[in-house]
Every structure is written in C-alpha cells, then in structure tokens.
Amino acid sequence: MPLQKRKAELAICETAGGEEVVKKVRADMRGGAEAGGREEQAVEEPVGLSHAAADALSAATSATVEEPTMPQPTCLVWFKSDLRVRDNPALYAATTFEPGTANINSGMKQIRVGGSATTAAASASNLPVIALFLINVAEWALHDMAPLRADFILRNLECLKHELAQLHIPLIVRVVEPDDAANHIEDRHHPVAAPTAVLEVARRVHARHVFFNREFEVDETRRDKATQHMLEADGRTVHTFQDQCVMDPGSVRTKEGKVYKVYSMFRTTWITHVVRDRMWDKLTPDPRPNPKGACGAGSAVAAYLARWSEVPTQLAGDVLRVDPAQAILARTHFPAGEAEAHARLATFLADRSPMYTTHRDLVAQAGTSSLSPYLSSGILTTRQALHAAMRANNGRIEGGSAGLAKWISELVWREFYRHILVAFPHVCKHQPFKPEYKNVPWLNDPLAFDAWTRGRTGYPIVDAGMRQLNTLGWMHNRCRMITAMFLTKHLLHDWRRGEHYFMQHLIDGDFANNNGGWQWSASSGVDPQPYFRIFNPLLQSQKCDPDGTYIRHWVPELTHLHGKALHNPHAELPAAEFARLGYPTPIVDHKFARQRCLKAFKTALGKM
Ligand SMILES: Cc1cc2nc3c(=O)[nH]c(=O)nc-3n(C[C@H](O)[C@H](O)[C@H](O)COP(=O)(O)OP(=O)(O)OC[C@H]3O[C@@H](n4cnc5c(N)ncnc54)[C@H](O)[C@@H]3O)c2cc1C
Structure with a gap:
C-alpha cells in the first residue's frame, strides 16, 4: 500500500497523566489527532520522548x-x-x-x-x-x-x-x-x-x-x-x-501579553520590535x-x-518518484543553490520590486520574486530577504519604495503563520483555527474534487491555476487564493483535502504557509472577514489576467479566444462553438454556489 494512502499510523502521545503511550492516529495529520481546537494557549513545545x-x-x-x-x-x-x-x-x-x-x-x-x-x-x-x-x-x-x-x-x-x-x-x-x-x-x-x-x-x-x-x-x-x-x-x-x-515565535504579543490573531496588528508590533532591536541587521x-x-x-x-557521502539523484521506491519531464521543467524554473537564491533576490529587488504593488496580482507577469521554494527549504532565510530588502530601501521597513515596503509585508505573512502555528498547535492537528468552523457540512463530492485537481471545472482561471500547479509544482499567489476559495466555497469541499493536494504538488510546500493560506480561503483561519468573503472567479479572472495571457498559456483549448469569451466561454460563445472547444461546462453556477455556501456556513455557525 503506498505510504500516502495509509490511513492509520502510530504515534507517541502524552496521556493526561503525562505518561507517553503509543496510540493510533490518522497519518495525514501533522502531529496527531485532537478532539477539538484550542483557541489560544501559552506557547509551549509539545512533548517528545521522555x-x-x-x-x-x-x-x-x-x-x-x-x-x-x-x-x-x-x-x-x-x-x-x-x-x-x-x-x-x-x-x-x-x-x-x-x-x-x-x-x-x-x-x-x-x-x-x-x-x-x-x-x-x-x-x-x-x-x-x-x-x-x-x-x-x-x-x-x-x-x-x-x-x-x-x-x-x-x-x-x-x-x-x-x-x-x-x-x-x-x-x-x-x-x-x-x-x-x-x-x-x-x-x-x-x-x-x-x-x-x-x-x-x-x-x-x-x-x-x-x-x-x-x-x-x-x-x-x-x-x-x-x-x-x-x-x-x-x-x-x-x-x-x-x-x-x-522574531522568535511567541515574542510578538499584545500589551496584555496575548498572541496576535490578526495579521495587521501583528505586523505593526512586529515592525516595532524589528526596528527597535535591529533584528533585520x-x-x-x-x-x-x-x-x-x-x-x-x-x-x-x-x-x-x-x-554515506553520495547525494542520490532520485529516491528509491515509488512513493516520491518524480516525473522526469516535470523534473526538467522544475530544474529550469527553480535551479538549485544558495547562489541562485541570492541572485534571484538581488534581481527581484533591483528590477522588479518597484512594480510589485501594481504587478503582484497580475498572474501572467513575473511580478513576484518566486523565491518561495528557496525560503521553504531554507536555502534563503526570511532574515536575509528582509535584510536585503531594507538595505535596498535605505534602511526603511515602511515608507520609501512602495514596492519594497509591500514585499516586506508579505514576508511578515510568512512570519505570522509561523507564530500562529507555534501558539495554536491545533492547526497542525487537522483542526480549524477557529473551532466554530468545524461543523461546516462539506459536500465532498469526489467527482467535483477530481475535476478541480485536473483543471476541468469549466472556470478558465481556476483550471489555469490548477494546471500550472500540476505542471510546475508552483502557482501564483492570486491563483492559489482563487482555486482554494473555489474548492471550499463553490464546491463546498473540505479545505483539508485541498491543503493535502497542494502539499503533494508544491515545490515550495510549507506547512505553515499552506495551512494558513487554506484556512484563510476557507474562512476558518486568521482572516478577520467571516465566511461571506467569496471570490467571484469571473471577476477575479478579468482583474488578474486582463488580456488572458495566463489562461491561454495553461488552457490550450482556449488559446484562440479573446475578451470576455476567454474568461467565461460557456456564457459568451454560441452553444455549437463552445461544444467544439472540448472544454467542460462550468461545474457549478456561481450565483447558485454562492447562495449554497452562505447557507451551509450559516447553518454550521448557528446563524440560520
Ligand atoms: C491556499 C494557499 C496555499 C499556499 N501554500 C503555500 C506553501 O505551501 N508555501 C509557501 O511558501 N507559500 C504558500 N502560500 C503563500 C503564497 O501563495 C506563496 O508564498 C507565494 O505565492 C510565493 O510566491 P513568491 O515567492 O513569488 O512570493 P512573493 O510575492 O515574492 O513574496 C515573497 C515571500 O513572502 C512569503 N509570502 C508571500 N505571500 C505569502 C502569504 N500569503 N502567506 C505566507 N507567506 C507569503 C513567501 O515566503 C514568498 O516567497 C499559499 C497561499 C495560499 C492562498
């Protein structure tokens, strides 16, 4: 049986009396099962072996x-x-x-x-x-x-x-x-x-x-x-x-000594500490x-x-065997090494950071740094990235270049999700950050999930994102949000399935960021906006891929389309012409899905 399919594993857990026992837990939980989520607790490290x-x-x-x-x-x-x-x-x-x-x-x-x-x-x-x-x-x-x-x-x-x-x-x-x-x-x-x-x-x-x-x-x-x-x-x-x-996890707290649960407030205090203690330097x-x-x-x-001196070029067994064609592509897009990471950082800061605020959400542009694989595997540290960005911004963490300041604030998201993970370890245990979101009546339709994974939902921007992920092992941040919200809100599919799928395919797979991103998209996470934040995939598509370059690249069935027809071919093309595309009809109607989602979340939260 392939390891990824294993459902039961054993783990050493601590009993109420502090005694360690070997206990069955689900394999796909990062850290064992837990009956319910804890909302806030002291930062403490979980038990190891006695x-x-x-x-x-x-x-x-x-x-x-x-x-x-x-x-x-x-x-x-x-x-x-x-x-x-x-x-x-x-x-x-x-x-x-x-x-x-x-x-x-x-x-x-x-x-x-x-x-x-x-x-x-x-x-x-x-x-x-x-x-x-x-x-x-x-x-x-x-x-x-x-x-x-x-x-x-x-x-x-x-x-x-x-x-x-x-x-x-x-x-x-x-x-x-x-x-x-x-x-x-x-x-x-x-x-x-x-x-x-x-x-x-x-x-x-x-x-x-x-x-x-x-x-x-x-x-x-x-x-x-x-x-x-x-x-x-x-x-x-x-x-x-x-x-x-x-900043060490647990060191950024409110005046009352509490852990921040909202990014904007965390960021303000984090910046104060970083500047005061010159942590960036x-x-x-x-x-x-x-x-x-x-x-x-x-x-x-x-x-x-x-x-034991040889580094294998591939792993034994089939579990983590990489597709050779994909490996070649990944080697081109993400060459290895510290020197590469620093060269990327320098190029981004010098050439592209000035446009970061305007280009970071344009999915066809190289508007972001694409440093995430290097940060996730520790080839580059957040400290190094911050240090270089602040030097480029004449020592400023805010103000100065708007692009650099915005980019630094994205690094703070990375910090924030790590601080959250340490303060609220239940997020590692398959639990929603906000416990009240654990009763959402997910539909979990396997056919819908399959269509989503293969990029066959009939929503071009969603499909383009998923195909980029399946091919490159990387997806633009805006599309990560669109595809994650589509799975959880439009298809009412449990965010944990999407979280696993992303992790199983991302070259930058990072538990804290991935879990944070998925819980944010499913509204069970740190987003102060509740469940009624539901992206309209068609509007998102027009905003983040205005001339359709991204969709045309990743969804070749639609290569010859332009304008509204590219973003919404089923609604904009005559039926016969649409049929010739070989492209699926939308898996669900947006307005219907939105209402269904609101109802499901309201029911779960006892607001009906
Ligand atoms: C559903 C979902 C899943 C995600 N899964 C991952 C993941 O597994 N690994 C991962 O590194 N990021 C993840 N992210 C965050 C973000 O999408 C990526 O970090 C970003 O797309 C990487 O591209 P970049 O390096 O060009 O980012 P840039 O825009 O250049 O940002 C620089 C760095 O800041 C950090 N950063 C940027 N945005 C975020 C964010 N929203 N949250 C946390 N850190 C951020 C990243 O380390 C990134 O490399 C996820 C986001 C969502 C919505």
Missing part, C-alpha cells in the same frame, strides 16, 4: 553501534530545512564551538553579530565539524511532501555538499531505513526513526556535541525533542537554534572552515563518511 523512553531506545541502538576507544571527538550539525551555509546559526555555532568555554546553547542572541563576518581560520581548539542530512522518505511521505520538492531538496543537497567542501566540512547523507526505529517500536514509520539514525551517526563519527536548527510543526518538534533526549541520554550535548523567523556570521584534512582519508571516520 528520558526513560530515550534511554530505552538508546540502549537498543547501542547493541549495534560500538564506539572505538579514544577517538577524536567531533561536532555534528544536523541539517533539515536549512540547506545553506550562510546565516545558519547551528552551523556557525558548531564551527566556532570551543569545548569547555562559552555556553552557547541558550540561542543565537549570544553569538549573533551584525553584518557578515569574513571566513576565519578555525581555531586550534575547535573540534572538526561534520554535517548530516537524513533522507527520510517515510517521514516525507507522511507529511505529503511533493516529489518535485523532494527532487529540489536533493538538488540543493548537492550544492550544500559543494559549499561545505569549500570549508573542508564533509556531508553525510544518511538514508533512514525502517530498521532505524528500534525493534520494540511497532510502527516502522514513526518519527523515532530519525532520532535513532542521528544517534547512530553521532556514535559513528564520535560527535560529542550535536547542533541543529529547530522546526516548529508538532511532529517535527516531537522528533527534535526525541533526538535531543536520546543524544543527551547517550552523554552528548545538544545545541539547538531558532533560524526560521526574524542580525545576520549570522559565516561559518569557519575545518582544519584541512580533519576528516580526510587518514582519519578514523573516513570509511564511514565515504559510505
């Missing part, structure tokens, strides 16, 4: 991996969604770590300095640094990763390996096998496989200190905590860092190189490094 459980797993692993005596200790950096060398707190901390001196585990604030430091020679007291990346197909598939995104990660890993080699830092690309989950854990795909693999690598390379940047989703937090506990139970120190946000210095030959041919770990 020390006792970690000890047990650690003991199970030690049966197979023995460390030789008196090895040269090393530092291990575990890369995840931070596939870059620059502005990487975990990597920098490892390369500057001097055992027995400063305690850097409390976070970047102690070691961040302004600007970009030059690469210095490693101090004699530094330990050699080894990098690790885990290819965990089971975990990726459980989280609906798109094959194109997996391909993008592999391509970027190759670039990372090259960048690290310049610093004489070897990269271990360790494939996580089901056997990495200790035998007494029944579920071979549970995230415990990753901690066990990290521990095994740490032992093999004699890593006394392990460094990594944290991730925020519930499963990922559990995995990171389990890893930390296992490593510590094994006598290793662990140093973790926050690299995903400019606090890039992590560049990492230092290893002493030459530290992990070279003669070293004790050389054989192990050689065994």
Whole structure:
C-alpha cells in the first residue's frame, strides 16, 4: 500500500497523566489527532520522548553501534530545512564551538553579530565539524511532501555538499531505513526513526556535541525533542537554534501579553520590535572552515563518511518518484543553490520590486520574486530577504519604495503563520483555527474534487491555476487564493483535502504557509472577514489576467479566444462553438454556489 494512502499510523502521545503511550492516529495529520481546537494557549513545545523512553531506545541502538576507544571527538550539525551555509546559526555555532568555554546553547542572541563576518581560520581548539542530512522518505511521505520538492531538496543537497567542501566540512547523507526505529517500536514509520539514525551517526563519527536548527510543526518538534533526549541520554550535548523567523515565535504579543490573531496588528508590533532591536541587521556570521584534512582519508571516520557521502539523484521506491519531464521543467524554473537564491533576490529587488504593488496580482507577469521554494527549504532565510530588502530601501521597513515596503509585508505573512502555528498547535492537528468552523457540512463530492485537481471545472482561471500547479509544482499567489476559495466555497469541499493536494504538488510546500493560506480561503483561519468573503472567479479572472495571457498559456483549448469569451466561454460563445472547444461546462453556477455556501456556513455557525 503506498505510504500516502495509509490511513492509520502510530504515534507517541502524552496521556493526561503525562505518561507517553503509543496510540493510533490518522497519518495525514501533522502531529496527531485532537478532539477539538484550542483557541489560544501559552506557547509551549509539545512533548517528545521522555528520558526513560530515550534511554530505552538508546540502549537498543547501542547493541549495534560500538564506539572505538579514544577517538577524536567531533561536532555534528544536523541539517533539515536549512540547506545553506550562510546565516545558519547551528552551523556557525558548531564551527566556532570551543569545548569547555562559552555556553552557547541558550540561542543565537549570544553569538549573533551584525553584518557578515569574513571566513576565519578555525581555531586550534575547535573540534572538526561534520554535517548530516537524513533522507527520510517515510517521514516525507507522511507529511505529503511533493516529489518535485523532494527532487529540489536533493538538488540543493548537492550544492550544500559543494559549499561545505569549500570549508573542508564533509556531508553525510544518511538514508533512514525502517530498521532505524528500534525493534520494540511497532510502527516502522514513526518519527523515532530519525532520532535513532542521528544517534547512530553521532556514535559513528564520535560527535560529542550535536547542533541543529529547530522546526516548529508538532511532529517535527516531537522528533527534535526525541533526538535531543536520546543524544543527551547517550552523554552528548545538544545545541539547538531558532533560524526560521526574524522574531522568535511567541515574542510578538499584545500589551496584555496575548498572541496576535490578526495579521495587521501583528505586523505593526512586529515592525516595532524589528526596528527597535535591529533584528533585520542580525545576520549570522559565516561559518569557519575545518582544519584541512580533519576528516580526510587518514582519519578514523573516513570509511564511514565515504559510505554515506553520495547525494542520490532520485529516491528509491515509488512513493516520491518524480516525473522526469516535470523534473526538467522544475530544474529550469527553480535551479538549485544558495547562489541562485541570492541572485534571484538581488534581481527581484533591483528590477522588479518597484512594480510589485501594481504587478503582484497580475498572474501572467513575473511580478513576484518566486523565491518561495528557496525560503521553504531554507536555502534563503526570511532574515536575509528582509535584510536585503531594507538595505535596498535605505534602511526603511515602511515608507520609501512602495514596492519594497509591500514585499516586506508579505514576508511578515510568512512570519505570522509561523507564530500562529507555534501558539495554536491545533492547526497542525487537522483542526480549524477557529473551532466554530468545524461543523461546516462539506459536500465532498469526489467527482467535483477530481475535476478541480485536473483543471476541468469549466472556470478558465481556476483550471489555469490548477494546471500550472500540476505542471510546475508552483502557482501564483492570486491563483492559489482563487482555486482554494473555489474548492471550499463553490464546491463546498473540505479545505483539508485541498491543503493535502497542494502539499503533494508544491515545490515550495510549507506547512505553515499552506495551512494558513487554506484556512484563510476557507474562512476558518486568521482572516478577520467571516465566511461571506467569496471570490467571484469571473471577476477575479478579468482583474488578474486582463488580456488572458495566463489562461491561454495553461488552457490550450482556449488559446484562440479573446475578451470576455476567454474568461467565461460557456456564457459568451454560441452553444455549437463552445461544444467544439472540448472544454467542460462550468461545474457549478456561481450565483447558485454562492447562495449554497452562505447557507451551509450559516447553518454550521448557528446563524440560520
Ligand atoms: C491556499 C494557499 C496555499 C499556499 N501554500 C503555500 C506553501 O505551501 N508555501 C509557501 O511558501 N507559500 C504558500 N502560500 C503563500 C503564497 O501563495 C506563496 O508564498 C507565494 O505565492 C510565493 O510566491 P513568491 O515567492 O513569488 O512570493 P512573493 O510575492 O515574492 O513574496 C515573497 C515571500 O513572502 C512569503 N509570502 C508571500 N505571500 C505569502 C502569504 N500569503 N502567506 C505566507 N507567506 C507569503 C513567501 O515566503 C514568498 O516567497 C499559499 C497561499 C495560499 C492562498
């Protein structure tokens, strides 16, 4: 059975008494099931493995991996969604770590300095640094990763390996096998496989200190905590860092200390903090190189490094196999590497940002940065993007260039959704942000869903968007909103199905942004406007693709049409001419769908 189709999985959950148990949950939930949504709660990290459980797993692993005596200790950096060398707190901390001196585990604030430091020679007291990346197909598939995104990660890993080699830092690309989950854990795909693999690598390379940047989703937090506990139970120190946000999640609050639920107010306070603390200027210095030959041919770990040094060009098995034609297209549109990300950023800021306010919603134009795949996989940080944009705007975060200020405010959406995810982890658990929206009577018509996925709804702008997604693994933001709202409001289909479909196809798939975007579109999210925001797809089409270039490109059946007929061929063309197009009649009438939607939402909210 393909992994993506698995409906039941096991997860370690905490009981009311704090005891951890293995429990069945749905596989397609990011972080396990929950009976109901919590509206607001203190920012706290979900439970990982207890020390006792970690000890047990650690003991199970030690049966197979023995460390030789008196090895040269090393530092291990575990890369995840931070596939870059620059502005990487975990990597920098490892390369500057001097055992027995400063305690850097409390976070970047102690070691961040302004600007970009030059690469210095490693101090004699530094330990050699080894990098690790885990290819965990089971975990990726459980989280609906798109094959194109997996391909993008592999391509970027190759670039990372090259960048690290310049610093004489070897990269271990360790494939996580089901056997990495200790035998007494029944579920071979549970995230415990990753901690066990990290521990095994740490032992093999004699890593006394392990460094990594944290991730925020519930499963990922559990995995990171389990890893930390296992490593510590094994006598290793662990140093973790926050690299995903400019402002730490939980640090932007109202005067009363509450978490913001509305973007505009979050943005105002976020800007105040960023300017006051000059957060935009606090890039992590560049990492230092290893002493030459530290992990070279003669070293004790050389054989192990050689065994795991290859970056595969494709993954084993069928689960995340990428279509070759799609892969070629994606490689053209989204070449890999930090250098590419920075070049894109520079070109966008210099050439296109001045038109951002006027062009960002024109779907046929390259009016946006198309940096999302690089931000989602951590090839570029939000901090770097903000830093560059503010420099281009003469140090201003607001005012100055309207295009730059608007673009910065889009970066703030990215921050906002991460802060929301940490403060309201129920959004990771398949729950609406606003609990009152959980009773919408979705129709969930499988034929309608199928038509939507294939771009055969009879609404050209919706179909063009879906075909762009299916072909490129990327869709313009305006079309993401139009297609998402069409599925949830016009077809009354549960937003979670659309959320999964997007995730399974997006090269920039990012849980916080995707969940935020879908919940916003379905009105169950942070949008202060309630359910009656329903886009008219025909008006949207005329506004965002006025001359029809986008539709003509993605819906070739309509290539020869112009004007209103292109946006609404069924209504505008004579019946015989429409029939010759081979294009579907609209799947639902807009006015009818709108009324049906309003009724359904009112019923769910008890407003009828
Ligand atoms: C239903 C839906 C699903 C989405 N799924 C994803 C997803 O999986 N991954 C993803 O990165 N974005 C997602 N977005 C947000 C947005 O559509 C993309 O970030 C944007 O289209 C990327 O294009 P760009 O890099 O050219 O953006 P630009 O306009 O150049 O913006 C720069 C960056 O700001 C951030 N950003 C811009 N708009 C948003 C937004 N609305 N919410 C959060 N961050 C934003 C992105 O990181 C983006 O790369 C989704 C939006 C919707 C409505």
